[in-house]
Amino acid sequence: xxxxxxxxxxxxxxxxxxxxxxxxxxxxxxxxxxxxxxxxxxxxxxxxxxxxxxxxxxxxxxxxxxxxxxxxxxxxxxxxxxxxxxxxxxxxxxxxxxxxxxxxxxxxxxxx
Amino acid sequence: xxxxxxxxxxxxxxxxxxxxxxxxxxxxxxxxxxxxxxxxxxxxxxxxxxxxxxxxxxxxxxxxxxxxxxxxxxxxxxxxxxxxxxxxxxxxxxxxxxxxxxxxxxxxxxxxx
Numbered sequence: 482x483x484x485x486x487x488x489x490x491x492x493x494x495x496x497x498x499x500x501x502x503x504x505x506x507x508x509x510x511x512x513x514x515x516x517x518x519x520x521x522x523x524x525x526x527x528x529x530x531x532x533x534x535x536x537x538x539x540x541x542x543x544x545x546x547x548x549x550x551x552x553x554x555x556x557x558x559x560x561x562x563x564x565x566x567x568x569x570x571x572x573x574x575x576x577x578x579x580x581x582x583x584x585x586x587x588x589x590x591x592x593x
Numbered sequence: 594x595x596x597x598x599x600x601x602x603x604x605x606x607x608x609x610x611x612x613x614x615x616x617x618x619x620x621x622x623x624x625x626x627x628x629x630x631x632x633x634x635x636x637x638x639x640x641x642x643x644x645x646x647x648x649x650x651x652x653x654x655x656x657x658x659x660x661x662x663x664x665x666x667x668x669x670x671x672x673x674x675x676x677x678x679x680x681x682x683x684x685x686x687x688x689x690x691x692x693x694x695x696x697x698x699x700x701x702x703x704x705x706x
């Protein structure tokens with residue numbers, strides 16, 4: 482069945498370090514791909530998305546590129562801040578089913 | 594502009610009881626989906642409502658049921674609560690295209706004792 486696999490956390494970085502969180506997926510057809518972020522005690526916020534192969538989603542310095550050949554959607558940021566500390570979820574949505582399938586989440590801790 | 598509103602924020606129930614959670618979608622959205630997020634896990638899709646009907650359903654038992662009202666708000670009902678139903682229940686709304694992504698509420702934290 483459809484699934485999303487993320488690298489396990491926590492990921493601990495110093496401020497201004499480079500961030501990569503790996504995400505791969507299995508799906509039938511051509512899903513849309515998403516990154517959501519969850520701050521403590523809150524719901525999920527959409528961070529970025531890509532709807533077709535080779536699309537690059539970007540927002541607040543974060544980027545991810547839809548790689549169909551490797552079924553991946555890795556999240557990157559060139560310089561993280563303490564305020565980026567949160568849990569990040571990769572997800573895909575099959576356009577036919579229109580329900581999100583999430584990975585298990587990766588906790589990011591950024592130290593000053 | 595109000596986003597997705599969920600109530601209550603926290604709830605404690607006893608095993609075997611029934612619970613109703615409520616959700617008001619973001620203004621302009623007509624589709625509501627419910628997700629269950631166990632501690633330390635990613636959200637799991639329960640079901641989706643559109644035009645007052647259940648359109649999609651995840652791998653959850655019939656103890657989980659829902660409803661959508663003409664104003665697009667929605668309820669999630671869980672009967673015969675089990676300890677394993679303890680989780681954060683998230684409501685998400687979207688417009689008709691749905692591909693643009695969903696807007697999530699802050700969730701209802703349900704604890705079953």
